[in-house]
Amino acid sequence: xxxxxxxxxxxxxxxxxxxxxxxxxxxxxxxxxxxxxxxxxxxxxxxxxxxxxxxxxxxxxxxxxxxxxxxxxxxxxxxxxxxxxxxxxxxxxxxxxxxxxxxxxxxxxxxxxxxxxxxxxxxxxxxxxxxxxxxxxxxxxxxxxxxxxxxxxxxxxxxxxxxxxxxxxxxxxxxxxxxxxxxxxxxxxxxxxxxxxxxxxxxxxxxxxxxxxxxxxxxxxxxxxxxxxxxxxxxxxxxxxxxxxxxxxxxxxxxxxxxxxxxxxxxx
Amino acid sequence: xxxxxxxxxxxxxxxxxxxxxxxxxxxxxxxxxxxxxxxxxxxxxxxxxxxxxxxxxxxxxxxxxxxxxxxxxxxxxxxxxxxxxxxxxxxxxxxxxxxxxxxxxxxxxxxxxxxxxxxxxxxxxxxxxxxxxxxxxxxxxxxxxxxxxxxxxxxxxxxxxxxxxxxxxxxxxxxxxxxxxxxxxxxxxxxxxxxxxxxxxxxxxxxxxxxxxxxxxxxxxxxxxxxxxxxxxxxxxxxxxxxxxxxxxxxxxxxxxxxxxxxxxxxxxxxxxxxxxxxxxxxxxxxxxxxxxxxxxxxxxxxxxxxxxxxxxxxxxxxxxxxxxxxxxxxxxxxxxxxxxxxxxxxxxxxxxxxxxxxxxxxxxxxxxxxxxxxxxxxxxxxxxxxxxxxxxxxxxxxxxxxxxxxxxxxxxxxxxxxxxxxxxxxxxxxxxxxxxxxxxxxxxxxxxxxxxxxxxxxxxxxxxxxxxxxxxxxxxxxxxxxxxxxxxxxxxxxxxxxxxxxxxxxxxxxxxxxxxxxxxxxxxxxxxxxxxxxxxxxxxxxxxxxxxxxxxxxxxxxxxxxxxxxxxxxxxxxxxxxxxxxxxxxxxxxxxxxxxxxxxx
Numbered sequence: 001x002x003x004x005x006x007x008x009x010x011x012x013x014x015x016x017x018x019x020x021x022x023x024x025x026x027x028x029x030x031x032x033x034x035x036x037x038x039x040x041x042x043x044x045x046x047x048x049x050x051x052x053x054x055x056x057x058x059x060x061x062x063x064x065x066x067x068x069x070x071x072x073x074x075x076x077x078x079x080x081x082x083x084x085x086x087x088x089x090x091x092x093x094x095x096x097x098x099x100x101x102x103x104x105x106x107x108x109x110x111x112x113x114x115x116x117x118x119x120x121x122x123x124x125x126x127x128x129x130x131x132x133x134x135x136x137x138x139x140x141x142x143x144x145x146x147x148x149x150x151x152x153x154x155x156x157x158x159x160x161x162x163x164x165x166x167x168x169x170x171x172x173x174x175x176x177x178x179x180x181x182x183x184x185x186x187x188x189x190x191x192x193x194x195x196x197x198x199x200x201x202x203x204x205x206x207x208x209x210x211x212x213x214x215x216x217x218x219x220x221x222x223x224x225x226x227x228x229x230x231x232x233x234x235x236x237x238x239x240x241x242x243x244x245x246x247x248x249x250x251x252x253x254x255x256x257x258x259x260x261x262x263x264x265x266x267x268x
Numbered sequence: 269x270x271x272x273x274x275x276x277x278x279x280x281x282x283x284x285x286x287x288x289x290x291x292x293x294x295x296x297x298x299x300x301x302x303x304x305x306x307x308x309x310x311x312x313x314x315x316x317x318x319x320x321x322x323x324x325x326x327x328x329x330x331x332x333x334x335x336x337x338x339x340x341x342x343x344x345x346x347x348x349x350x351x352x353x354x355x356x357x358x359x360x361x362x363x364x365x366x367x368x369x370x371x372x373x374x375x376x377x378x379x380x381x382x383x384x385x386x387x388x389x390x391x392x393x394x395x396x397x398x399x400x401x402x403x404x405x406x407x408x409x410x411x412x413x414x415x416x417x418x419x420x421x422x423x424x425x426x427x428x429x430x431x432x433x434x435x436x437x438x439x440x441x442x443x444x445x446x447x448x449x450x451x452x453x454x455x456x457x458x459x460x461x462x463x464x465x466x467x468x469x470x471x472x473x474x475x476x477x478x479x480x481x482x483x484x485x486x487x488x489x490x491x492x493x494x495x496x497x498x499x500x501x502x503x504x505x506x507x508x509x510x511x512x513x514x515x516x517x518x519x520x521x522x523x524x525x526x527x528x529x530x531x532x533x534x535x536x537x538x539x540x541x542x543x544x545x546x547x548x549x550x551x552x553x554x555x556x557x558x559x560x561x562x563x564x565x566x567x568x569x570x571x572x573x574x575x576x577x578x579x580x581x582x583x584x585x586x587x588x589x590x591x592x593x594x595x596x597x598x599x600x601x602x603x604x605x606x607x608x609x610x611x612x613x614x615x616x617x618x619x620x621x622x623x624x625x626x627x628x629x630x631x632x633x634x635x636x637x638x639x640x641x642x643x644x645x646x647x648x649x650x651x652x653x654x655x656x657x658x659x660x661x662x663x664x665x666x667x668x669x670x671x672x673x674x675x676x677x678x679x680x681x682x683x684x685x686x687x688x689x690x691x692x693x694x695x696x697x698x699x700x701x702x703x704x705x706x707x708x709x710x711x712x713x714x715x716x717x718x719x720x721x722x723x724x725x726x727x728x729x730x731x732x733x734x735x736x737x738x739x740x741x742x743x744x745x746x747x748x749x750x751x752x753x754x755x756x757x758x759x760x761x762x763x764x765x766x767x768x769x770x771x772x773x774x775x776x777x778x779x780x781x782x783x784x785x786x787x788x789x790x791x792x793x794x795x796x797x798x799x800x801x802x803x804x805x806x807x808x809x810x811x812x813x814x815x816x817x818x819x820x821x822x823x824x825x826x827x828x829x830x831x832x833x834x835x836x837x838x839x840x841x842x843x844x845x846x847x848x849x850x851x852x853x854x855x856x857x858x859x860x861x862x863x864x865x866x867x868x869x870x
Binding site for chain 1: 599606607610611612614615618619622623693694695696697698699700701702
């Protein structure tokens with residue numbers, strides 16, 4: 001397993017969101033989010049489709065600028081000093097476009113250079129990740145010949161390559177085979193044990209339940225509930241033991257059962 | 269309450285019906301060509317309707333198209349008027365012109381149809397959905413053929429309309445002519461579309477699709493380059509200078525011989541011309557329409573037989589060729605300390621030269637440059653006469669404008685799309701600590717240097733050929749360097765302001781609204797530079813000419829300081845302001861850009 005630098009002794013929190021809002025024209029995608037994620041934690045960000053997850057993720061990654069509010073990474077304001085703040089972040093998008101005409105190795109070298117890193121250390125780290133995800137044989141092949149899963153693995157490698165403090169992941173398991181999914185889970189765990197922090201959004205509740213230390217559920221651009229699994233169970237009230245039940249209760253999805261019943265009647 | 273998911277009302281009624289197994293009997297109607305084309309049409313409509321300022325844009329483009337049509341119409345009409353003046357051979361010349369016109373269109377159509385057919389039939393992303401559905405393969409063929417034909421023919425139609433209108437008006441055509449013209453045009457467009465898609469189908473069955481695309485791009489461009497060279501070296505201008513033929517009989521013989529009797533271009537031209545001149549002959553029309561109909565049937569049969577295997581082969585994209593991309597020379601191209609700059613340059617170079625559809629366009633470019641220099645060489649400028657000194661310098665200035673236009677066209681093709689293509693990678697570039705200024709400046713440097721490599725030899729070579737005065741030589745060379753720097757900046761910033769992230773084909777990007785805006789701004793800027801530099805140069809040359817002609821003591825007109833300061837200073841200032849403004853605006857645009865491909869709002 002790849003070794004990460006131990007940062008566990010440093011001061012929390014690594015990621016802070018303070019009254020973060022985002023509007024697209026008149027549409028309010030995110031209506032004011034406050035979060036604090038300490039070092040050494042995998043923080044899950046859940047919500048139904050269109051709740052504002054990806055918008056939040058992309059604001060944290062420094063791609064979108066919030067309409068209001070502040071985002072701080074390792075104490076550095078992402079708006080005031082984006083160059084320094086982004087040095088701490090690694091980002092894994094869910095459906096990215098890649099340079100089809102670069103080889104996997106060239107792409108990783110390019111990404112490392114964007115974070116100002118190069119040389120034998122980067123090369124060695126690159127080879128370790130490619131080996132880990134069984135991509136070593138494909139290092140010199142053009143990305144255009146990669147499958148969806150291979151691209152995803154290349155992206156994951158690229159996000160960890162510059163040794164970030166915070167990894168921001170949008171839908172981490174999409175397109176991965178069971179072996180790679182397991183490797184990613186172990187990788188994330190090993191990363192946070194070394195003091196790294198993961199901020200991930202997912203629809204796969206089993207993944208969130210198994211991997212995340214704390215979870216926030218966002219509905220219509222606002223955080224409706226957050227905490228550890230136990231805290232969420234308390235917030236959701238009686239009868240909600242699994243994350244799916246908590247999620248449905250918090251997001252107002254109770255009527256789903258009726259809906260599924262009606263559908264089943266139609267299909268039968 | 270939710271609605272019913274599957275409407276089985278028809279199927280319910282067919283219980284006990286022997287036709288139960290037939291999907292049609294259960295209420296499933298196979299979609300026709302119209303249904304298959306609807307998503308594309310709706311997408312285009314929705315895109316233009318929802319775009320901000322869409323109507324203004326549309327009105328602007330409409331006025332521009334009308335202006336272009338009017339200009340083309342006037343040019344052709346005047347030429348026909350000139351031909352008519354030539355007793356006896358006027359109609360022959362007009363016929364020859366129409367034949368050559370249709371032949372050129374046919375070649376262009378064939379080339380563009382072959383390249384378009386590859387995307388519409390084999391590489392388009394919606395094909396998986398379409399082929400998984402229970403759709404009649406023949407309907408798929410008609411729909412894709414229509415799409416391919418429209419996409420590759422609209423530009424030719426834009427050119428044909430004023431051409432035929434000029435002929436119609438010149439010969440006082442009756443209303444049926446316009447109907448006949450429409451029928452002829454449709455049949456004429458169908459043939460290269462069918463031929464192009466059939467050729468692509470055969471090629472895809474032999475080579476993998478990615479290789480076929482590379483092969484087609486290369487072959488297509490080599491063919492286009494060959495045609496351009498051939499047409500130029502044949503010196504078509506001799507046709508309008510009959511004095512160069514040994515006798516009138518030779519000239520008439522050339523005119524009477526059909527350019528290509530076995531090609532549909534000749535049939536189309538003959539049909540229209542025999543109608544216009546009152547010597548109606550139905551045979552070419554019958555030949556054209558029946559061939560088009562037969563081609564449609566044969567194309568359909570070929571599609572049914574060879575498409576399934578061809579499509580399967582087209583999916584075989586992945587092929588491992590270990591070690592072919594191990595070379596790292598591109599990373600050593602610039603000695604920058606910042607690794608990001610070195611890798612950005614290396615990435616640009618690699619992406620460009622690994623994409624055959626990109627670099628192969630350089631071949632066509634080289635041919636255009638050769639043709640341009642050749643045109644300058646064959647200009648009938650008598651170098652011995654006194655007056656030619658002046659003429660050569662006037663042409664020298666025109667040369668600056670035209671060479672500048674060549675550079676603008678190259679910038680539109682290669683520099684303008686740069687930011688659009690990078691837009692899809694915004695997720696990475698914006699999430700990295702890379703300063704947007706570094707990205708923009710690197711793009712600017714990578715765009716400018718190759719353009720200078722084209723622009724400088726072009727202006728120096730043509731100036732040496734023209735033997736212009738040293739003053740004009742240096743003025744035009746410096747102006748060209750400035751113009752290249754300014755036009756690259758303009759192309760880059762307008763590309764960033766009007767990006768097109770949706771297309772898969774970079775060649776389509778310059779044909780957008782922003783591309784048009786860039787070409788118009790570049791032409792206006794070039795005109796301003798030529799005018800500003802031309803003013804003092806004209807005065808200086810006039811003074812020298814008077815000095816040489818009058819000998820010692822002759823009255824020499826005053827050059828004046830004002831024209832020199834205003835002219836040269838104005839051109840320099842204009843260039844500087846454009847560069848500075850473009851670069852500032854471009855960096856700001858990149859900082860603010862928040863729109864990305866394929867990603868929703870939330």
